[in-house]
Every structure is written in structure tokens, then in C-alpha cells.
Amino acid sequence: MSQKKEALFSKKNKKLITDPLDDNNPITVQVLGICSALAITVQLKPAVVMSFSVLFVLSVANVVVSLLRKFIPSRIRIIVFLVVIATLVILVDEVLKAYVFDVSKELSVFVGLIITNCIIMGRLEAFALGNTPWKSFLDGIGNSFGYAWILIVVAFFRELLGSGTFYGYPVLEKLGIYNFGYENNGMMILPPMALVTVGLIIWVQRIRNKKLIEPK
Amino acid sequence: MDLNKNTYVFFFSTAMVLVVAALLSFTSIKLKPLQQKNIALENKQNILSSVGIYVSREEADLNYEKYITDSFVLDSDGQKTDIDISSVQLNKETKKPKKEQNMPLYISNIDGSEKYIIPLRGTGLWGPIWGYISLDNDMNTVYGAVFDHKAETPGLGAEINRDFFEMPFNGKKIFDLKGDFVSIAVVKGGAKENDYHGVDGISGGTITSDGVTAMLKERLEKYLPYFENKMKENEVNDIMNFVEEDINLNDTINKLN
Numbered sequence A: 001m002s003q004k005k006e007a008l009f010s011k012k013n014k015k016l017i018t019d020p021l022d023d024n025n026p027i028t029v030q031v032l033g034i035c036s037a038l039a040i041t042v043q044l045k046p047a048v049v050m051s052f053s054v055l056f057v058l059s060v061a062n063v064v065v066s067l068l069r070k071f072i073p074s075r076i077r078i079i080v081f082l083v084v085i086a087t088l089v090i091l092v093d094e095v096l097k098a099y100v101f102d103v104s105k106e107l108s109v110f111v112g113l114i115i116t117n118c119i120i121m122g123r124l125e126a127f128a129l130g131n132t133p134w135k136s137f138l139d140g141i142g143n144s145f146g147y148a149w150i151l152i153v154v155a156f157f158r159e160l161l162g163s164g165t166f167y168g169y170p171v172l173e174k175l176g177i178y179n180f181g182y183e184n185n186g187m188m189i190l191p192p193m194a195l196v197t198v199g200l201i202i203w204v205q206r207i208r209n210k211k212l213i214e215p216k
Numbered sequence B: 001m002d003l004n005k006n007t008y009v010f011f012f013s014t015a016m017v018l019v020v021a022a023l024l025s026f027t028s029i030k031l032k033p034l035q036q037k038n039i040a041l042e043n044k045q046n047i048l049s050s051v052g053i054y055v056s057r058e059e060a061d062l063n064y065e066k067y068i069t070d071s072f073v074l075d076s077d078g079q080k081t082d083i084d085i086s087s088v089q090l091n092k093e094t095k096k097p098k099k100e101q102n103m104p105l106y107i108s109n110i111d112g113s114e115k116y117i118i119p120l121r122g123t124g125l126w127g128p129i130w131g132y133i134s135l136d137n138d139m140n141t142v143y144g145a146v147f148d149h150k151a152e153t154p155g156l157g158a159e160i161n162r163d164f165f166e167m168p169f170n171g172k173k174i175f176d177l178k179g180d181f182v183s184i185a186v187v188k189g190g191a192k193e194n195d196y197h198g199v200d201g202i203s204g205g206t207i208t209s210d211g212v213t214a215m216l217k218e219r220l221e222k223y224l225p226y227f228e229n230k231m232k233e234n235e236v237n238d239i240m241n242f243v244e245e246d247i248n249l250n251d252t253i254n255k256l257n
Helices: A011-021 A034-039 A044-068 A074-099 A101-107 A110-115 A118-126 A133-163 A171-175 A191-208 B006-049 B057-067 B157-161 B163-169 B206-222 B224-256
Strands: B068-074 B103-110 B113-123 B128-135 B142-149 B185-187 B198-200
Touching: A011 A133, A034 A110, A034 A133, A034 A191, A044 A074, A044 A110, A044 A118, A044 A133, A074 A101, A074 A110, A074 A118, A074 B006, A118 A133, A133 A191, B006 B057, B006 B128, B006 B142, B057 B068, B057 B103, B113 B142, B113 B206, B128 B206, B142 B157, B142 B163, B157 B163, B157 B206, B163 B198, B185 B206, B206 B224
Parallel strands: B185 B198
Antiparallel strands: B068 B103, B103 B113, B113 B128, B128 B142
């Protein structure tokens, strides 16, 4: 910390949160965490639960690794990351199982998915290892939100078009759309359509944000 | 200090492992009783919802006492044993040879008629699935069913614990018209109307659905000796009731005369 003390929310620090939402989005630009984006976007609810879990694990793991960054031997750093992430996830799972059983049931399968989520590993390696705890914390929050909004948008369309529901509520049925011969598109439920949806989001994002287009 | 010296790497990883191990085992031991209590309550909650009584987990204990009138363990011949039902763990039972398995059974009294609740245990796509199915006292008609899972895919196989999957089981039959055991199958693409032995499967959750089918068949089959005894008993009771009515009728006629 040789630099002068920086304000907690200086311009640079704010960028750590806003950048991953668009210019440096973990899914659409960094292409991290695609696997979980395919797996759990069939419905909104699991997507929201996953977003919160990643928010917690990523921000805490970022801080822990950032605190340890001067002590971690670089030869085994990936193993250290893995241990930190796995420990956090299991701790959270144990606490949820004891105190908020319903949430833990909802999370069951995500425990494994969070550990293998490349966003966390990627941010630890690319950011937390070289930055102060506070900055790493902000980076964790920013990237989780960047991840979350993509997840939620994809899940919204997949649930609406695939099952005709919104957060479990049968909107299309209530609107009476089925009476006109409309049918749910079963393909939206399957993983490939998540990839197509993410592709469409990337397309729209690049039309809007010219910075992202690589020079030829 | 050179962070990449072998001694330091060894030192660092040993320390890390020790700290993490201590932390995890401490939490695990501290939280175990609370977790087990939650699981036990959830089981009771599931048993109750298989006979159509939906209560919160907090109220499960109270209602369990109220509605579950009897519970016991059967041996492979369908005879009652005096094994404590809380000591029977289905995941261990299903691994034993068929002859040595013990089958737990719960009996509930709903609106004056007895329902027989059979615990289920099988395998889905990623891990174990389980549930409870309750039969009317004809030992044939399904009164209700609940399912749950450890780690099925959210939005696909995990949907087996939802109402839209469980409700269609109500009123299905496990024996066909000839009286042969056929169980209930989860049908991919949807069961036909009037199919008394099939319910709709879940699109994208075929392996979990098949797991449910296999679990129902495997588990219910084990109770067949008990069902048969019970059905015979029911028949005898019916005849007895009939005879009794007959006697009563005769008495009345005699009196009138």
C-alpha cells in the first residue's frame, strides 16, 4: 500500500462494480461461468438462488485470497483457490442446512456447481491475487451482478417460452394464450437453447456497445 | 522469503489443510443435531403430505402424533416384526439381499378409513430419490404420493417434488383388473387418458422419471405378501360384516314376526 489512501468509492473503485455489468461482463465478454449459465436457467427461481450464492462465495473468496496473496506460493495457487472456494461453499451449506433448511434444499445441487464455477476461479486468479482486499471485494460484487443479470434474463425467457410460467406463476395460462393454439416450446427447456439465448444477448450487447467489437 | 521453496510449499499446504479441516469438522459437529432434527421433521412432514395433510415443518411433530395411528416394520414375508421403525434406514435396507430386508410401514387414519403409507427409496440421475406413497385400504388405489431428491437437475428432474407431478398419482391402481401387480409407471411423452397405471413424465427429466418408475416397482413389490394377507383379511371382514348384517336382519324379521 505504497499509494496514497484512496477514497472507498473512488472513480476507479466504482468502475470495479460497473464494468462487469456491461463492458467486462463475466459471461458475455470474459466467457466465464457459461456451464452454470446453461445448467440452471431453465427457471427463474434456481437462477436467482444461484446468483445470490455466487455473490456471497465470490466476494468472500476474493477477500480471503487477497488477504493471503503475499503468502500463497504461486506454484500451488490454483489448489489454494480450490480449497478456499470449497471450504466456503461447504460452510455455507452446513449453516443453511441447520438454520434455513428450505433454502438449503433449494441449493442442494448448486453446491457442486458453485465450486466448479469458472467465474470464481477466474476472478481469484485475474484480480484478487494482485489487488487489495477492498478492491477485490468490489470486484467480486461487480462480477456477481454481471453474472446474475445475464442468468436472470436467460432464465426469464427460457421459463416463459419453455414452460409458460414466470417465477412458477402460470402467466400464459392466466392470459388465456393457449386458447389461440399456442404451445410451449419444449426446446427452450434443453441446454442448447440457453447457449442460443446467451448468443442473442451477446449480439444485442455488441450492437449497443461498439467498444466490444474486436478490430479487424 | 522465497515463496516457491519446497519447504515453504509443504509448510503452507499443511497449515492450510489443518486450518480448513479443523474449521469444517468443528462446524459439522456443532451443527449436526440441528440438521438431523430438520431432516427428521421433514420426513414426518412428507409422511403426512402423502396422505394429503400439508403442514409446516414446525407443526409436523404435533400432527404426526394425531394422524399416524400405527407404524411397524415388516419382514420379507410380510409379517410384523418388533424392530424399531426409527432404526430402519431404507438406503441400507435396499442394499441387503431380498430375504433379509425389513420394510417399514406407516398407517394413518383419515376420515375413518385406514391409509397405508410406504416409504420409497431409489436412484435418480445424480443421486438418491425418495418419497412416500399411500394406499387406500383396498391395497390397490393410490391415495397420495410425495417425492423428493438429493441432487436432481433444477427445473428438470428436480420437479418430481412438485404438485403437478405428484397429484396425478392419486387414484391410480397398482394392480390390474386381473389382480396382477403392475405398479405405476412414469410415462415419457405423457400417459394416455384412462391409464390407471401411468402418470405423465417430465420433459427433459427422463432419467429421473425412469428412476421413479423403477423405485415404485421395486419397493411396492416387496410389500406384496403383506398386501395379499391384508386383502384376504379384508375379504374375511367383509364376509363377517355381511353375515353379521344377515343375522341382524334375521333378528329383526324374527322380532317382527
